[in-house]
Amino acid sequence: KQEVTQIPAALSVPEGENLVLNCSFTDSAIYNLQWFRQDPGKGLTSLLLIQSSQREQTSGRLNASLDKSSGRSTLYIAASQPGDSATYLCAVRPFQGAQKLVFGQGTRLTINP
């Protein structure tokens, strides 16, 4: 059974710092991995999708990497801003044809002005 873990559960950093959020999964046979952002009381906003054949994806100040063999993904946020404060979730699609996403518990990020 695929399990996804995100550490730390919460992170607080000063504005302007670069930071890394971690995601690990137990079964490397994944089809893709998706990073989401969730603001309090809101739904999920998709940030980046990495296919299993890819090593990384970039969007603006965000960079996500994928090391399938070691079961790890990282989300790098450059020059953090208070508006980046949210919960960040990673989710894996276990294998081709299985459409459900398996989510981690999330990392609650606070950027202090």
Next chain:
Amino acid sequence: GAGVSQSPSNKVTEKGKDVELRCDPISGHTALYWYRQSLGQGLEFLIYFQGNSAPDKSGLPSDRFSAERTGGSVSTLTIQRTQQEDSAVYLCASSLGIQGGEQYFGPGTRLTVT
């Protein structure tokens, strides 16, 4: 609208009552998913629809839960005889339905069972 919409945004119901939650996917998206987000449980998959294929109901927690998708578009999630443990945020997502397609989520319905 351009995104996934859900209604109602909040629902408070008494234990034992039935509730219906609605999801409107992004136009053109053939795949539709329901997830549940509970405190301490994280996000868990409930059910998946793809076109006219039989839905994947493997995540439904009990037979009190059912869902349908009419005309390949709007979906309704029904919870019968609600229990307090059903209190959660119910999230709907849609995707193009191609393998590995990116899933786009709605704002969710917060269900509180008193």
